[in-house]
Amino acid sequence: MxxxxxxxxxxxxxxxxxxxxxxxxxxxxxxxxxxxxxxxxxxxxxxxxxxxxxxxxxxxxxxxxxxxxxxxxxxxxxxxxxxxxxxxxxxxxxxxxxxxxxxxxxxxxxxxxxxxxxxxxxxxxxxxxxxxxxxxxxxxxxxxxxxxxxxxxxxxxxxxxxxxxxxxxxxxxxxxxxxxxxxxxxxxxxxxxxxxxxxxxxxxxDDTGASMRSPKDPEKFKAANRAFVDGLKKHPVTGQGLPAYGTNVLTNVVNEAGAYPTYNFKTGRFDGASAISGETQAETITARGGKATHGCHRGCVIRCSGIWHDKDGHYLTKQPEYETVWSHGGNCGINDLDAIAMLDRLDDDYGVDTIEMGATIGVAMEAGLLEFGDAEGAINLVKEVGKGTPLGRILGSGAAVTGKAFGIERVPVVKNQAMPAYDPRAVQGIGVTYATSTMGADHTAGYAVTANLLGVGGNVDPLTPEGQVELSRNLQYATAAIDATGMCLFVAFAVLDQPETFQAMIDMINSFHGLELTGDDVTALGKKITKMERDFNTAAGFNKTDDRLPDYFRKEALAPHNVTFMVSDDDLDTVFSDL
Amino acid sequence: MKIDVFLYATLSKYLPEGSTNRSTVVNLPEGACVRDIIEELGVPEKSVKLIFINGSHARMETSLFENDRVGLFPPVGGG
Missing domain, CATH: 3.60.9.10 (Aldehyde ferredoxin oxidoreductase, N-terminal domain)
Structure with a gap:
């Protein structure tokens, strides 16, 4: 390379x-x-x-x-x-x-x-x-x-x-x-x-005739890779939970925690959650002859994905992921996995972001274009996008544009990008990531859901502001580094909990490239990438007022915890103060 | 007192036969805690990673009150 x-x-x-x-x-x-x-x-x-x-x-x-x-x-x-x-x-x-x-x-x-x-x-x-x-x-x-x-x-x-x-x-x-x-x-x-x-x-x-890249130290690389795979298989999340239920196992967790954005971020629990949960999804897939466990590329040992078949047993789409099932499902009051799978297929075919489209339809529902829960209406709206009608072009421009076009205040975006499937009022750490990430609202940029809800990589109370800035910052740096390795971010579940698996990952990079990186170097790499990105954004015109959630997250309390987003603006401004 | 108990993912198999919505109601004496639920239902303690009472994190020894909603999970993650 x-x-x-x-x-x-x-x-x-x-x-x-x-x-x-x-x-x-x-x-x-x-x-x-x-x-x-x-x-x-x-x-x-x-x-x-x-x-x-x-x-x-x-x-x-x-x-x-x-x-x-x-x-x-x-x-x-x-x-x-x-x-x-x-x-x-x-x-x-x-x-x-x-x-x-x-x-x-x-x-x-x-x-x-x-x-x-x-x-x-x-x-x-x-x-x-x-x-x-x-x-x-x-x-x-x-x-x-x-x-x-x-x-x-x-x-x-x-x-x-x-x-x-x-x-x-x-x-x-x-x-x-x-x-x-x-x-x-x-x-x-x-x-x-x-x-x-x-x-x-x-x-x-077409890689015909090309061979695998060879490591500087093949023996060490092989041993490190083996230790890494062992670590992934041993950890219950990467070794059992994700393969069996896929990412959508989170529907019940986030719903139970009262943090599941429902009806365009109006409330934190969805009555229809069980019908669209990962458990129900896996059962349905298996009953229809699809695959509940499937990798998206060769060399994946977690295999969080799957193959979704329609009611007649024919391939329709890959197993819709948690974020998609939420955005097109609970966020829009839709509790029908077949409708959600159809929306996933249409999104993939037209080539639109499932998170953005689901959030956009939620905003359209709020605007009264259709009722919450109207699955057929949602499918028709996505088809408008594919056809490129004037309405379709507005919707295909995302939640922020759609909210403006229809005069709606409750639009869950940061830097114009739609929030994913965790309400920042009930998962305050992810709120810090949404607000401050260089990418706009992005859960993967610093997945504080781990320590906030899942008990991975420590425990930080999701309902209070304490500890969220530090949690989000550390995760944002670690994520930037993992994103540079080309590894799937899901390795983090095992890497955060098991020091020997983290070391195995570093050993893989070192033995392949002939380097001697340490854990600190990995953090430094993440900081370097984040700084480049922050500097670009500053030069593009961003300032600290762009690192904010929309106002209503501070004003409207979210049920069932009746909590608002409480991390102060001053604290948000300290997330990257060490850069 | 009556407690609404939800057992998710691999824990669902410990629900009494005929349960729907991955949940059941457990009757426990006043002063009972989460551990009493799993003993009642036969859920191995080491298989439980996440405990929510009314949406907030709790522990095995956390006390229960009438009509509490308890959700139990094995280790899970996604995103």
């Missing part, structure tokens, strides 16, 4: 590509790579869809190795949703293939002269760029089917659906899984719109 592929979509005539040595960016991976390139090369005040903007796709430090869990791809840019820096990452096969082909990053640059769409094929033979007129306004599923017919069943694909082509700011970049389905997404912040603005419909990766 010693080269960077740059494709300029802007020149007269045809797009051009060049491969260059990794140079100044050596030693970076994943979010570390994407944020470094964006911070250095993208003017913070540029238009995210304009000629100076860039889209960066990078495997992590361990992408393309035999290391377990190392299949995440980071997608970075200036976000058209937040206006700040963005890194959204995804599972699927492409990261490993890019890594094996030797690419540390792929950078799309420039502005196309017209609306010609292109596909890019990357293989051991080099780069081929072709027009893709036949794929215009096709969904991700049709697109990948076409690419499969043309390039065979061994390739992986990175693509956008109709939403990305329309440059809607809730649009995603899709990544194919082991079955060549575009079911994994770098979903947040409108990264699909930036790919659409570059005129790139799909990137096909």
């Amino acid at each position: 010693d080269k960077i592929l740059r494709i300029n979509m802007g020149p007269d005539g045809e797009p051009t590509s060049k491969t260059e040595p990794v140079g100044d960016y050596a030693g970076l991976g994943g979010r570390g790579m994407t944020s470094a390139i964006v911070a250095k090369e993208v003017p913070p005040t540029c238009h995210p869809l304009g000629e100076d903007s860039k889209l960066v796709i990078a495997p992590g430090l361990l992408g393309g190795t035999t290391g377990a869990m190392s299949g995440r791809s980071s997608v970075g840019c200036k976000s058209p949703l937040t206006g700040g820096i963005k890194e959204a990452n995804s599972g699927g096969q492409p990261a490993q293939m890019l890594g094996r082909l030797g690419y540390a990053a792929l950078v799309l640059e420039g502005r196309p002269k017209d609306d010609t769409l292109y596909t890019i094929r990357i293989s051991a033979d080099g780069v081929e760029i072709k027009t893709a007129t036949a794929l215009k306004m096709k969904g991700n599923y049709d697109t990948v089917e076409n690419l499969k017919n043309e390039y065979g069943d061994k390739v992986s694909c990175i693509s956008i659906g109709q939403a990305g082509e329309m440059k809607l700011i809730a649009s995603t970049v899709a990544f194919t899984d082991m079955e060549q389905r575009p079911a994994r997404h770098a979903a947040r912040g409108g990264v699909g719109a930036v790919m659409g603005a570059k005129g790139v419909k799909a990137i096909v990766i």
Whole structure:
């Protein structure tokens, strides 16, 4: 992984590509790579869809190795949703293939002269760029089917659906899984719109002839990888809970804790939670002949995903994740797993962020466009997005735009990005992360739900402000570092609880790259990435008033705990005071 | 006193036959604590990681009151 592929979509005539040595960016991976390139090369005040903007796709430090869990791809840019820096990452096969082909990053640059769409094929033979007129306004599923017919069943694909082509700011970049389905997404912040603005419909990766990357110290790497896998299998969350029930096991936990945002963040418990819980979901999947345990990429040993079949036993979508089941489910008062799975499928096909879309429909319900609980109405609204009607374009621009268009105050966003599935009043640590993350409201950026609700990595009372700033800060730095390795963030459940598993992860990086990093170096890496991102955002015009939750979280008490968000503004301003 | 008990994920198997909504009502004497619930239902103590009483974290020795809602979980995570 010693080269960077740059494709300029802007020149007269045809797009051009060049491969260059990794140079100044050596030693970076994943979010570390994407944020470094964006911070250095993208003017913070540029238009995210304009000629100076860039889209960066990078495997992590361990992408393309035999290391377990190392299949995440980071997608970075200036976000058209937040206006700040963005890194959204995804599972699927492409990261490993890019890594094996030797690419540390792929950078799309420039502005196309017209609306010609292109596909890019990357293989051991080099780069081929072709027009893709036949794929215009096709969904991700049709697109990948076409690419499969043309390039065979061994390739992986990175693509956008109709939403990305329309440059809607809730649009995603899709990544194919082991079955060549575009079911994994770098979903947040409108990264699909930036790919659409570059005129790139799909990137096909063919790693035929490429071999696994070899470690500097193969024996040590093998031993570290084994210890790491043992640690993941031994920890009850990564070894039992996630494989058996998937991420949606959280529905009952968060609901029981009174922190489950219901009816557009009006209350903290949903009567229909049991019907859409991970337990019910797993039972339904098994009864229909789907798969309740399934990995999104080769080398995953947690396998939190699954395969959802419709009532007739046919594949519809991957097992919808907790965040999706919440956003389209409880947040909208919908208690029907089949409707939620259909919404998941439509979102994946059009290429829109399931969290943003569910939150947006919740806002539309609040505005009276449809009733809470109206599953058919919700499906029809998402179809409007795919069709690109004026209403669909408003909805596909996310919760903040929709709230403005319909004059609604209760819009759960930070930096214009919709909040995920934990009410910040009843999980105050995650509220600190929502408020201060460089990404906008993002649970993964510093998942304080661990110590607030799950008893992982310590215990911090979720209902009071004490200890939340420190908890969120430490998690935000640790997460930035994990996102740079290309490892799935779910390794954190085991890494936070088991020092020997944390050490095994560091040993993997060290033995692979010939380094001698310590735990402190990992924190330092996370701080470095966070600082680059904060500096970019400051230069883009953000200040401390952007690190706030919407007012109503301080004013409206959330049942059943009747609690408001109590971490003070002054305390929020100290989250990154050590940078 | 009557306590509403919810057993989730792998703990659901300890619910009495015929239970719905992953819950049951347990009758306990005044002064009982969470540990009395799991003894009553035969849930191994080491399989319980998270205890919520009326949505707040609690412990095995936390005292119960009439109509409390108790939710018990094995170790779980997601996101």
